Amino acid sequence: MNIQLRVIAVVVVLLAFFGLSGVFYTLQEGQQAIVVQFGRPVGEPITEAGLHMKLPFVQEVRRFEKRLLIWDGDPNQIPTKGREFIWVDTTARWRIADARKFLENVASEEGAQSRLNDILDSVVRDQVSSSELVELVRSASWELPEQEDLQDIPKEREEELKREIARGREEITRTILTEARRIIPQYGIELVDVRIKRLDYVESVREKVYERMISERKRIAAQFRSEGEGRSAEILGEMEKELRQIRSTAYRRVQEIQGAADARATAIYGTAYNNNPDFYGFLQTLESYREKPNQNSVLILTTESDFYQYIKKANPEKVP
Template sequence: MTKEKQTVRPKILLGMGATLLLLLLTLVVYQVDTTEFAIVTQFGNPIRVVESPGLRVKLPDPIQSVQRLDKRVQVYQTTSIELLTLDKKSVSLDYYGTWKITDPVAFLKTVKDKIGAESRLLDVFSSSLGVQLGKYNLDQLVNTNQEQLKLDTILNDTTVYAKERAAEYGIEVVDAQIRVLNFPEANKQSVYDRMSAEREQMAQKYRSEGSEEAAKIRADAEKEQQVILAEAYAQAQQIKGEGDAEAIRIYGEAFQKDPAFYEFIRTLETYEKTIDGNTTLILPSTAEILKYLSGSQN
């Protein structure tokens, strides 16, 4: 029994020593993740910041302790707020902002943790948006004409302004965006009326431009029609003149070949043109036109 007790006792001591060593290691060794800052504080005062991941060593608590801060980009989102535009119109905004810690020591000293940071960011984002919206009229926020909209400019300036204000807390504002832009009930009708008037003005403009273009097309068509008709008339007159000339030439040739027959044909044509069933002629018997009717051809 004595030998067994003597064998067990070193094992117990070894186990106790290993436990104490492990406990001591947990007090002096700590691990840093790639997504975080590790701030080593001595009696509550920051003495160094560890940014790279891995195992590190410190003095045991309570002499030195470790506080961890997330180094990733984080999203801050708030409930609706009401702000005024330059023309004193009230708008309701739901927005969000993205931010990250750039100075862990300043962050720890000023806001301590994420809850404290978001309480400061509420003021930073709200005041930044208020300042920028106060520079523009309502129709520069909501408009059917894309060229008049200034939302991108407002958000860019808001981000710059918020970044300047948040720097003192060890925070970098990355971006600010509007999720919902709405209007209090008292303003909605005036906004709808203005948008309707703008649409009607645009429609009237399109109708006017269409009427002007239609009139221009009609004028061009009428002008082209007159040109075509004039060319056709000139061509017809030319053809007619050529036909008359050809007819005269044929008549001339016929007259030269048989003058008596030609005279006979021409007289018959004259009868046809001047005499019908209702025609009464009173002519002397010696009239040339009657020679074929009287049977005397001398």
């Protein structure tokens, strides 16, 4: 009898232990839970951390995150309003706002990610397709650079930079967030933020853009070379002009000095000749004697010629 009572007591204790262990459950910080009975939610979501109770065996606890969760979509190839095909990579932050509704509609985070893929990809595609590329890239508060920074930019690019846009990238992302928020709450999800991580041209368009960039740079380089050659020709022309002017001035100065010297020499010769014409004639005659006659010519003079007058008048006996 005692053995039977002991067995019964042990069984009761075990049943009580398993029963109590199935009644209590704990909820960690950053978690929320919904109690499910026979596969259906029971009661309101439990959002406070701590120890909680449920019916053993017939009820179970489904735990969900209360913290922000990340959604990263796959990059999509989308045409803009101007028919430029670009890759658009989008990310979002979301949280489970209503655990009961979340469990009933998507069941798990994987199901929520799949539903977000459908909703956000569709909204992003609609907004990108209805926007110009410059609106997706530029902010509405973007300010035009200083004029000195635009000197090396081609005219057509400068006009594009000065172009006013109706809405910028921030407004487009806000519109995406607003449109998605109209649909997502029915799944127990709160969409906190949506951002465009990256925009890029598709490969075929990127090659054309690179070719255009290379062509523009070559054109700018050719323009710089042309301006440099023009400036070089201008500098060389100025230098040649100054050089001719210096040479002309120097030649004129030489002629002036030479003329003044010739005039001075002539004046000296004239003065000397006037002082003693006979001596001057004699000196000039001696100079002509010293000059060698031309080998290809013959000079015939008579003894009565004046060319020898000083020789004829000379008296050798009086020479000391």
